[in-house]
Amino acid sequence: MNGFLTHFLTTLKLNLRNKQAMIFGYLVPVFFLIAFGSLYKTRPALVREIGQILTISVLGGACFGMPVALVSERERGVWRRYRLMPISPLWLLASTMLARYVIVLTSALLQIGLAMWWYKMPAPENPFMLWVAFSCTAFAFLGLGLIIAAVSNTTGAVQAMGQVVFLPMIIIGGVGVAMRLLPVWAQYVATFLPGRYAVEAMNAGVMVLKEDKDGLQMQRWYFHLGALLVMGIATSLIGAKLFRWESAQRLPRSTYFYVFAGLLLWACVGGAALHWNMARIFVVK
Amino acid sequence: MAGKVVVKELTKSYGAVQAVRGVSFEINDGEIFGLLGPNGAGKTSTLECVIGLREPDGGSIEICGLDAIRNAKEVKQRLGAVLQATYLQDKITPVEALRLFGSFYRRTAKIDDLLERFQLREKAHAYFETLSGGQRQRLAIALAVLNEPEFLLLDEPTAGLDPQSRRELHSVIRQMRSEGRTVLLTTHYIEEAEQLCDRIAIIDHGKVIACGTPRDLISKAQALPRIVLHAARPLDGARLKSLACVQSVENNNGSCVISTAKVSDSVIDLVKYLETERNELLDLHIQKPSLEDVFIELTGRKLRD
Numbered sequence: 298m299n300g301f302l303t304h305f306l307t308t309l310k311l312n313l314r315n316k317q318a319m320i321f322g323y324l325v326p327v328f329f330l331i332a333f334g335s336l337y338k339t340r341p342a343l344v345r346e347i348g349q350i351l352t353i354s355v356l357g358g359a360c361f362g363m364p365v366a367l368v369s370e371r372e373r374g375v376w377r378r379y380r381l382m383p384i385s386p387l388w389l390l391a392s393t394m395l396a397r398y399v400i401v402l403t404s405a406l407l408q409i410g411l412a413m414w415w416y417k418m419p420a421p422e423n424p425f426m427l428w429v430a431f432s433c434t435a436f437a438f439l440g441l442g443l444i445i446a447a448v449s450n451t452t453g454a455v456q457a458m459g460q461v462v463f464l465p466m467i468i469i470g471g472v473g474v475a476m477r478l479l480p481v482w483a484q485y486v487a488t489f490l491p492g493r494y495a496v497e498a499m500n501a502g503v504m505v506l507k508e509d510k511d512g513l514q515m516q517r518w519y520f521h522l523g524a525l526l527v528m529g530i531a532t533s534l535i536g537a538k539l540f541r542w543e544s545a546q547r548l549p550r551s552t553y554f555y556v557f558a559g560l561l562l563w564a565c566v567g568g569a570a571l572h573w574n575m576a577r578i579f580v581v582k
Numbered sequence: 583m584a585g586k587v588v589v590k591e592l593t594k595s596y597g598a599v600q601a602v603r604g605v606s607f608e609i610n611d612g613e614i615f616g617l618l619g620p621n622g623a624g625k626t627s628t629l630e631c632v633i634g635l636r637e638p639d640g641g642s643i644e645i646c647g648l649d650a651i652r653n654a655k656e657v658k659q660r661l662g663a664v665l666q667a668t669y670l671q672d673k674i675t676p677v678e679a680l681r682l683f684g685s686f687y688r689r690t691a692k693i694d695d696l697l698e699r700f701q702l703r704e705k706a707h708a709y710f711e712t713l714s715g716g717q718r719q720r721l722a723i724a725l726a727v728l729n730e731p732e733f734l735l736l737d738e739p740t741a742g743l744d745p746q747s748r749r750e751l752h753s754v755i756r757q758m759r760s761e762g763r764t765v766l767l768t769t770h771y772i773e774e775a776e777q778l779c780d781r782i783a784i785i786d787h788g789k790v791i792a793c794g795t796p797r798d799l800i801s802k803a804q805a806l807p808r809i810v811l812h813a814a815r816p817l818d819g820a821r822l823k824s825l826a827c828v829q830s831v832e833n834n835n836g837s838c839v840i841s842t843a844k845v846s847d848s849v850i851d852l853v854k855y856l857e858t859e860r861n862e863l864l865d866l867h868i869q870k871p872s873l874e875d876v877f878i879e880l881t882g883r884k885l886r887d
Contacts, residue, residue, distance in 0.1 A: 303685035307678060314673040373669040378725075380635060381665075382686040383658035 300384045305392035312366070312400060321362055326354040326404045327411060334416045342416040345475070348500035350412075351405050351431060352472050352492055358401040359438035360459035364446035367393060368455050371446075371544055380542040387537055394439045394533075401435055426518075427502025433522050434495035436529035443536025444559070448552065450544045466492035477579045488576040489567035491528050494521040513574065520575040524566045531562050586611045586733060586764040587632070592641035594627050601627040603788035604641070609766060609781075614759050616779035617768040618873065624788035625768040626666065629737050632766065633663045646732055659688055662731035664739050668722035672711040676702050676721050679710070680728060687729040700724045700754075716747035723754060734758055735766045740774060752778060772873050782873070786881045796873060805875035806841040807868060809848060813838075814862035825851040837865075 312318045333346045343350070370376055379389060412418040421427045441462060449455040467473035469483040471493030476484055487493045498521040501514075535555045539548060570576035585608040594602040602624045609615040617625040630636040632643055634654050643650040650657045670679050677693060684690040697703045700720040705713060713721065719739065726734060736755070740748045755778055758765050769775050775782050776796045783793040792799055806829055811817075817838050822831045827844040842848040845868055856863050 300686040303682050307674070307682045310678070311671050311673050370671060373671075374665075374667065375670055377635070378665065378668060378670070381633060381658060381663050382683065383655045384686045 300382075301388045301392045304389055305396050308366075308393055308396035309399060312396065318362065318366065318400075322358065322400050323404050323407060325357060326350075326408055329353050330408045330411055334412070341419050343412050343418040344504050345500065347409065347412060347418065347421075347503050348496040348498075349472055349475065350408055351499055352434060352495045353467065354404050354408065355401050355431070355435050355438050355495070356463055356466060356472065356492070358397055358404070359435070359442035360445060360463045361455065362400070363393065363397040363439060363442040364449060364455045364459065365452050367443075367446040368449050368544075369452050371541070372451065374543075376542050386540055386542070390443060390537055390540060394443070397439055397442070398432075398435050402431070405431060421503045423502050425502075427499055430495070430498035430502050430518075430522065430525075433525035433529065434499065437491055437495070437525040437532065440529045440532025440534075440536055444532055444539065444556070447536055447539035447541060448548060448556075466490050471496055476577075479579075481578060481580065484578050485571075488570050488578075489564060491525060491563070493576065494524045494570075497521055498525065517575050517577070520570065520573070524570065527566060528563060531559050535559050585609050586613075586646060587615075587766065588642075588644040589628070589632065590642045592628060592631055592643065593639045594624075594631055594636060595639055601788055602631065602638070605785065605788070605790055606641075607783050607790060607793060609764055611764055612759060612762045613780045614755065614765040614767060614778055616775040616782040617766065617785055618770070618772070618775045618782050618877075619768075619785040620770060623785045625785050626737055627788075628785065629735055629766065629768050633661065633735050634658065659729065660731055661733045661735065662726035662729060663735040664719075664722050664726045664737060666737045666741065668718065668725070670710045670721075673709050675707050675709060676713075676724070677706045679721065680724060683725050684728050689730060690728050691730050696724045696728065701750075716743060716750075719743060719747065719751065723751070727758070731763065733764045733766070737768050738770070739767070740769070740771065748774075772877075776873055784873075784877055784880060786877075791880050792876065799873060799876050800871055803871040803876045804879055805871040806843060807845050807870050809840040809842060809845065809852065810865075810867050810869060811838050811840070811852070811863065812836060812865040813856065814864060815859075817861070821855065822852075825855060 312322065330350055333350050334343060337343065337346050339345060367376075376389075379386075409418075409421070413420060445455055445458045445462065449458050469479065469486050470490040471479065471484070471487040472495070476487060476493055476496075479487065498518060501518050535558075538555060539552055541548070567576075587609040589608070590606050592602050592605040593600070605624070605628050607615070617628060619625045627636065631638040632645070632650065634650065634657070638651070645657050646660050648657050674682075676697065680693045680696060684693065697706050700723060702717065702720055702724065705717055710718070710721075723736075723739070726736075739755075740751050743751065752774070755765060755767070759780075767775075767778065779796065781793065781795050782799060783790045784799070785791070792802075794802075819831045819833060819838075822828060822838060822840060825840075826847040827842045828840055828848055829843060830841045832839040840848060840852070849866075849868075853863070
């Protein structure tokens with residue numbers, strides 16, 4: 298436990314000393330907030346978009362921030378040195394994820410604070426729901442970050458892999474463009490991507506669930522959380538299974554199986570959401 | 583009684599390449615044991631199997647009476663290791679690194695004492711990226727002895743260091759022995775192995791080809807002692823070959839290298855010869871057979887090939 302805590306605190310401290318990490322961890326999220334604040338002039342300001350803004354921040358930290366840090370340390374041989382220590386890699390990965398969670402959480406608090414101060418966004422109506430949804434989102438996406446780190450040999454490869462996950466979710470996953478603005482086919486695609494569940498779950502904490510016509514608003518919220526948790530558990534397990542101490546270590550042959558199993562699980566979540574009407578499809582008029 | 587470290591029939595392959603082919607050796611308590619061999623001989627692969635960085639394909643490794651593969655976590659509590667290159671995060675300081683690595687162990691030395699002992703006090707709060715090569719290597723050793731290990735492994739610890747840092751490191755290694763620790767050292771510096779090691783295993787093509795004290799190994803060498811001399815005027819090779827006990831004569835860049843079965847007799851004859859020729863002796867030194875000679879005899883290759 299002492300090793301876990303010390304590694305967690307050291308990882309946090311090293312992030313604060315890294316200019317690049319600070320820019321991507323805090324400055325870029327503020328830039329996204331300003332971009333959304335300038336684009337969407339709805340009233341009350343940003344309440345319908347804050348879920349998207351926070352999801353982008355978590356996605357950035359998960360797809361780029363954490364795996365870049367992990368892979369660059371692995372490339373330098375830091376993890377090879379850790380391998381000589383009497384500690385399980387699971388503790389080190391868990392403390393790395395926790396440190397990144399603290400970074401994205403503080404970044405989210407900064408975004409919410411600035412949104413309230415600068416754009417006069419009303420305070421979240423249910424901060425606890427928002428925090429729960431944010432934490433589930435972070436868990437799901439950081440697990441995805443572990444997989445990206447595991448399969449990438451270099452930081453360049455992390456950038457490429459990260460974009461493969463990041464861009465579809467931003468463009469047609471209901472994260473960069475709101476679900477209600479997407480064409481119907483894209484909304485169906487988004488149902489098979491985790492981004493929309495993150496956005497809708499967090500928005501519920503900001504606006505408090507409005508009564509849906511079918512009265513399923515609370516069930517939907519729980520389903521969204523469940524979907525994110527299932528994804529978090531699956532991706533974390535796969536990420537830990539594929540973990541490598543050194544870039545020279547080969548990925549096991551079972552890698553494709555695990556990645557396929559993860560995708561299949563997520564397809565099941567999307568199918569279940571459609572089957573039980575847990576993901577709303579907005580008809581564009 | 584079994585030694586502190588017992589390695590038996592260790593094998594390790596990388597694809598079609600068999601890097602370690604049945605290596606066996608035993609290291610006694612409080613001994614400095616050297617693995618000597620050229621690059622690619624298999625010594626780093628052997629060492630990496632011993633410290634748990636690689637999983638051996640076959641054989642057994644016992645450290646402090648424990649099976650190192652089955653009880654890896656417990657064994658890691660008792661050993662320290664310096665890898666060929668130790669890199670840490672750019673922005674970590676020596677104090678933070680020692681605290682971090684210390685947090686993984688049950689028992690640790692005092693960080694202040696380590697900083698003092700390895701002359702890192704002034705750099706205690708400097709970022710790793712600002713440390714010199716020697717300071718980084720001292721930090722690597724401080725990290726290796728942080729848990730006061732019973733068994734310390736050093737993989738080419740002086741490679742790339744300047745002579746002063748190398749001497750400092752040698753004294754640290756000797757100090758380890760005086761504290762009763764067991765040390766396994768790999769090197770391709772023959773002088774280093776001769777100076778530091780109580781016993782040496784020469785390894786080549788993944789096999790131990792000779793093992794013993796440096797003196798024992800050298801005594802088994804078939805190479806003859808050599809007299810290397812430089813005179814004011816050229817020397818007659820045929821005349822030199824007729825001197826007492828001389829076996830062969832080579833001219834090498836103006837110097838003569840004489841291989842002899844008995845150095846004292848040859849030197850006396852040589853001096854007499856120079857006197858009669860009225861030739862001035864400018865330089866003379868005697869080279870005893872070395873571990874390198876032993877290595878060449880055993881493998882047909884030079885140590886640093």
